[in-house]
Amino acid sequence: MLVTGRIFALGTLIAIWIFALVSMMMAKKKLPSFRKLAGLDALPEMVGRAAETNKSVHFTTGGGGSLTDPVLPQLIAAMAVLGHVSELCAKYGVKVVYTVFLAEMMPIATEVMRAAYIKEGKADAFNAESQVIYMSGDQFAYSSAVQGYAERERPAANIMIGPFYAESQLFAETFFRVGSIQLAGTARGYQIPFFAVVCDYLLIAEEIYAAGAYLSKDPAQVGSIRGQDLGKALALILMILGLLATVAGSPFIVNLLKM
Amino acid sequence: MLSIAAVIVMADYFLKIPGTSAVVTDLQNWGVILSAFALGFGAVNLFYVHTRHISRRTPGQWPYSIWLLVMLVLFTVVGVSLRYTGPEYQWLYNSTLFALSATIYSSTGFYIASGCYRALKARNSEAAVLMIVGLIVLLKNAPALAVAAPVLVTMENWLSAVPTTSAQRGIMMGASLGAMALGIRTMIGRETGFLGRLTEAER
Numbered sequence: 001m002l003v004t005g006r007i008f009a010l011g012t013l014i015a016i017w018i019f020a021l022v023s024m025m026m027a028k029k030k031l032p033s034f035r036k037l038a039g040l041d042a043l044p045e046m047v048g049r050a051a052e053t054n055k056s057v058h059f060t061t062g063g064g065g066s067l068t069d070p071v072l073p074q075l076i077a078a079m080a081v082l083g084h085v086s087e088l089c090a091k092y093g094v095k096v097v098y099t100v101f102l103a104e105m106m107p108i109a110t111e112v113m114r115a116a117y118i119k120e121g122k123a124d125a126f127n128a129e130s131q132v133i134y135m136s137g138d139q140f141a142y143s144s145a146v147q148g149y150a151e152r153e154r155p156a157a158n159i160m161i162g163p164f165y166a167e168s169q170l171f172a173e174t175f176f177r178v179g180s181i182q183l184a185g186t187a188r189g190y191q192i193p194f195f196a197v198v199c200d201y202l203l204i205a206e207e208i209y210a211a212g213a214y215l216s217k218d219p220a221q222v223g224s225i226r227g228q229d230l231g232k233a234l235a236l237i238l239m240i241l242g243l244l245a246t247v248a249g250s251p252f253i254v255n256l257l258k259m
Numbered sequence: 260m261l262s263i264a265a266v267i268v269m270a271d272y273f274l275k276i277p278g279t280s281a282v283v284t285d286l287q288n289w290g291v292i293l294s295a296f297a298l299g300f301g302a303v304n305l306f307y308v309h310t311r312h313i314s315r316r317t318p319g320q321w322p323y324s325i326w327l328l329v330m331l332v333l334f335t336v337v338g339v340s341l342r343y344t345g346p347e348y349q350w351l352y353n354s355t356l357f358a359l360s361a362t363i364y365s366s367t368g369f370y371i372a373s374g375c376y377r378a379l380k381a382r383n384s385e386a387a388v389l390m391i392v393g394l395i396v397l398l399k400n401a402p403a404l405a406v407a408a409p410v411l412v413t414m415e416n417w418l419s420a421v422p423t424t425s426a427q428r429g430i431m432m433g434a435s436l437g438a439m440a441l442g443i444r445t446m447i448g449r450e451t452g453f454l455g456r457l458t459e460a461e462r
Contacts, residue, residue: 001274001275001276002273002274002275003272003273003274003275006272006273009273010273013269013273013439016436016439016440016443017443020440020443020444021443021447024449066294067290067294068287068290068291073437073438073441073442074438076441076445076450077441080450100301100304102297103294103297103298103299103300103301104293104294104297106297106300106301106304107297107300129304129307129308129311130308132304133304133308134300134301134302134304134305134308137298137301138356138360139360140359140360140361140363140364141356141359141360141363143363144359144363152319152320166364166367169367169370169371169374170363170366170367170370172370172374173370173373173374174370187430187434187437187438189427189430189431189434192430194371194374197374197375197377197378198374198377204430205430205431205433205434205437206433206434206436206437207437208437209434209437209438209440209441210437210440212441212444212450213444213450218449220444220449221444221449221450224440224443224444224449225440227440227443228436228437228439228440231436231439231440232432232433232436235432235436
């Protein structure tokens with residue numbers, strides 16, 4: 001019935017489900033404290049700067065991955081940020097442009113942005129054709145198209161959330177050169193240093209997944225982050241036990257993980 | 260529906276239940292079909308945006324828009340009529356897109372160099388650590404210096420194997436747990452940001 005080698009993973013998944021659900025219920029009674037994420041707190045400032053300079057805000061989810069890849073959660077997380085940025089842009093009358101790499105993201109992003117404009121009572125201000133622009137499905141064709149966009153439009157702010165690959169440095173440097181204030185976030189470890197060096201604000205790995213909850217301030221969503229932290233504590237306990245057991249010559253924890 | 264589909268896919272991964280594999284394969288095939296349709300949307304969007312540039316004679320843009328549409332049509336016609344595995348399509352691909360992609364990829368080196376120049380400044384203690392570590396890695400990768408000072412190789416190997424790997428693993432674990440929490444919120448319908456849903460009042 002159970003697939004061998006995945007039993008422990010299933011048990012861990014169930015434990016994290018329980019942690020998250022219990023934390024979500026508890027959060028309805030008392031909201032847990034949330035570490036400040038400077039990058040997300042800076043979004044109004046970034047959009048405000050675009051409004052002052054009468055320039056646009058550029059949003060990208062990177063030039064890689066597909067909807068069947070393990071990177072999909074990063075795209076889902078990015079859409080929550082796109083929705084919030086679109087709301088801010090609609091509110092302040094700033095044009096936000098999402099340049100598309102994955103064609104599948106086009107209808108999703110269009111709906112997210114349209115909903116944001118409707119929420120702000122400015123449905124007429126949203127023009128999908130000029131704000132959700134499909135560039136290319138090829139990584140470097142997309143990269144050069146976005147760089148060209150940066151050079152021509154010189155957006156006041158550039159927001160990059162999602163699974164980035166080699167284009168991370170191309171984007172970060174180009175937008176830096178044209179004077180855009182930049183927020184970047186990815187869960188792809190190899191690209192984080194590039195963003196850290198060039199961008200003004202950075203969301204590291206799990207922070208992008210928490211973005212939706214952080215921006216919504218919904219107690220249940222915030223509670224799930226507490227559940228995630230309990231999962232992290234569980235992982236740390238397992239690591240320490242594994243270390244001690246291995247030093248003592250016992251393969252118990254290693255065998256447990258292989259179950 | 261979303262939650263049901265997610266539960267089926269997860270069950271297929273963890274449990275051996277007769278029939279679920281076929282359902283999961285069907286779900287994945289639907290995904291492929293939807294992606295193909297979405298690609299059509301992308302092509303339509305490209306046509307819409309660039310024909311507008313051409314008709315409005317957007318300064319500095321419209322000649323490139325013509326070129327883009329010509330290439331889009333050419334690739335489609337050659338790929339469909341002569342097959343994309345044929346020598347004509349392969350020649351077209353290798354002579355244009357592949358060469359240009361390689362050029363853009365190569366330019367990453369220059370961007371990394373300028374980023375490196377800015378990063379290697381000891382503005383504070385953290386930047387100083389980054390600078391020292393960066394210099395060790397940089398010098399180790401210069402063959403002559405690595406030969407002259409083998410200690411650089413030892414130091415770089417340790418930096419890569421111990422602090423960098425442990426930090427990467429920490430990031431990976433945090434990201435995995437974050438993705439799981441996002442999945443839980445999505446499956447129980449709390450995280451709807453990516454759907455662009457509106458309440459009745461907002462409509």
